[in-house]
Amino acid sequence: MTSPALSLSGSASIGGEQVFAPLVFTVPAGQWTCLLGPSGVGKSTILRLFAGLDDGITFDGQITTSNDLPFKGRVSLMAQSDLLMPWLDLPENVCLGARLRGESADLTRACHLLTQVGLSDHLDKRPTALSGGQRQRVALARTLMEDRPIVLLDEPFSALDAKSRAQMQNLAADLLTGRTVLHVTHDTAEAARLADQVLLMGANGITCPTPPQTHPPRAFDAPETQGFDGYLLRLMLEAT
Amino acid sequence: MTRVLRITGVTLFAVILWQALVSATGLPRFILPAPTLVFDTLWKSRALIAQHALVTGTEVLLGLLIGAALGFGTALLLAASHLARAVLRPMLVFSQAVPVFALAPILTLWLGYGLWSKIAMALLIIYFPVTSAFFDALMRTPTGWLELAKVMGSTPLRMLWRIQVPAAMPGFASGLRLAAVYAPIGAIIGEWVGASQGLGYLMLLANGRAKTDLMFAALIALAVLTLVLHAAVDRLCRRWDR
Numbered sequence: 001m002t003s004p005a006l007s008l009s010g011s012a013s014i015g016g017e018q019v020f021a022p023l024v025f026t027v028p029a030g031q032w033t034c035l036l037g038p039s040g041v042g043k044s045t046i047l048r049l050f051a052g053l054d055d056g057i058t059f060d061g062q063i064t065t066s067n068d069l070p071f072k073g074r075v076s077l078m079a080q081s082d083l084l085m086p087w088l089d090l091p092e093n094v095c096l097g098a099r100l101r102g103e104s105a106d107l108t109r110a111c112h113l114l115t116q117v118g119l120s121d122h123l124d125k126r127p128t129a130l131s132g133g134q135r136q137r138v139a140l141a142r143t144l145m146e147d148r149p150i151v152l153l154d155e156p157f158s159a160l161d162a163k164s165r166a167q168m169q170n171l172a173a174d175l176l177t178g179r180t181v182l183h184v185t186h187d188t189a190e191a192a193r194l195a196d197q198v199l200l201m202g203a204n205g206i207t208c209p210t211p212p213q214t215h216p217p218r219a220f221d222a223p224e225t226q227g228f229d230g231y232l233l234r235l236m237l238e239a240t
Numbered sequence: 241m242t243r244v245l246r247i248t249g250v251t252l253f254a255v256i257l258w259q260a261l262v263s264a265t266g267l268p269r270f271i272l273p274a275p276t277l278v279f280d281t282l283w284k285s286r287a288l289i290a291q292h293a294l295v296t297g298t299e300v301l302l303g304l305l306i307g308a309a310l311g312f313g314t315a316l317l318l319a320a321s322h323l324a325r326a327v328l329r330p331m332l333v334f335s336q337a338v339p340v341f342a343l344a345p346i347l348t349l350w351l352g353y354g355l356w357s358k359i360a361m362a363l364l365i366i367y368f369p370v371t372s373a374f375f376d377a378l379m380r381t382p383t384g385w386l387e388l389a390k391v392m393g394s395t396p397l398r399m400l401w402r403i404q405v406p407a408a409m410p411g412f413a414s415g416l417r418l419a420a421v422y423a424p425i426g427a428i429i430g431e432w433v434g435a436s437q438g439l440g441y442l443m444l445l446a447n448g449r450a451k452t453d454l455m456f457a458a459l460i461a462l463a464v465l466t467l468v469l470h471a472a473v474d475r476l477c478r479r480w481d482r
Binding site for chain 1: 382384385387388389390391392393394395398399402403406407409
């Protein structure tokens with residue numbers, strides 16, 4: 001699996017109203033990029049464009065991958081809501097993609113991935129029997145099962161409590177290593193922990209503040225993480 | 241247990257009230273028979289009532305099964321195809337402007353005095369509620385699930401079958417619960433218009449001979465039949481509730 005870099009140049013509008021003015025940026029190959037910005041700035045629209053969920057969005061520009069292969073079939077999505085199917089048990093939820101494509105489902109691998117995300121004691125359960133943090137772990141296992149080079153994360157940890165969030169950040173950073181990750185978030189502390197690259201989106205376009213040299217996931221109480229978090233927050237406040 | 245006690249209590253209270261009304265007003269038995277007389281008739285004519293109840297039960301059950309299956313299929317077709325929605329939906333809504341009861345004589349004319357005209361009545365009366373409840377539920381599938389399926393590379397048909405249908409089963413279940421109560425109404429109307437057996441026919445027959453106690457006994461049998469059917473359908477539907 002070769003994870004490509006992603007590029008976007010252009011502007012978007014919905015229903016005639018501009019969502020973002022012309023932008024140019026690149027998401028580096030095989031790295032974790034956090035797309036940070038206040039609400040309403042168009043972060044989710046960018047993610048939807050990469051995901052191919054562009055119904056209703058008028059995009060004037062170009063979206064490309066560095067190896068010129070199409071996005072279709074090479075992207076997986078993890079949203080803020082876990083989007084688990086309540087009528088399926090956990091392994092079947094993890095195998096949903098294969099079922100929807102008419103492929104045979106590898107339940108053994110699904111169970112292995114569920115074990116990897118720490119849910120080996122819950123394999124026969126349904127999502128309703130799990131906590132919010134556990135459900136998001138299943139969603140991560142489902143994302144891993146898809147085994148796509150490009151992973152789009154739409155604030156997947158924002159609804160979790162502080163402890164579950166920190167655990168999920170570590171787990172995701174570990175398990176998604178090597179893939180091109182575009183992570184939309186409005187949480188500066190999260191970006192400071194996880195990002196190889198930060199794209200800070202404001203009303204005046206995109207800037208790329210340089211993260212600390214240490215390897216993500218950074219310790220949340222490390223001075224460089226906290227310093228970068230504060231710096232990002234100040235940039236966000238200045239930008240709005 | 242509390243539920244059973246409550247239902248028994250309410251039923252007992254209604255029977256006592258009924259008996260008190262008859263005793264206080266002295267109404268003749270052909271206007272309002274006493275509950276004691278009705279239960280006596282119910283016991284003595286149990287074979288006759290059971291025989292007619294079996295016919296009505298068959299009509300209701302077959303009407304329910306076929307109507308539910310047709311409703312399920314129509315809702316699926318409507319959800320799957322824009323063309324079907326454009327063509328069928330206005331027709332379905334328009335068909336509701338015709339009172340189903342008014343169709344009973346025509347159905348009897350076309351399908352005869354036997355079971356099928358009553359099955360058709362029961363079927364017609366439940367078809368729209370089942371179709372409508374299931375279709376609405378199919379169209380209300382959370383957008384997030386559909387978008388996830390799209391990113392995963394699902395075909396529209398697999399998305400319908402693996403996500404929209406299971407997600408809409410609670411809606412289908414509520415349509416089915418309504419249908420379990422409506423279907424007996426359809427069958428009885430059908431029997432009133434023209435039949436030689438069934439609880440509706442028995443009620444008309446008893447009415448014509450001023451056997452009001454038998455009419456009431458048949459009515460009680462019908463109510464029990466409807467309640468049992470509703471309880472059975474409710475039990476079946478619980479697996480789809482979330």
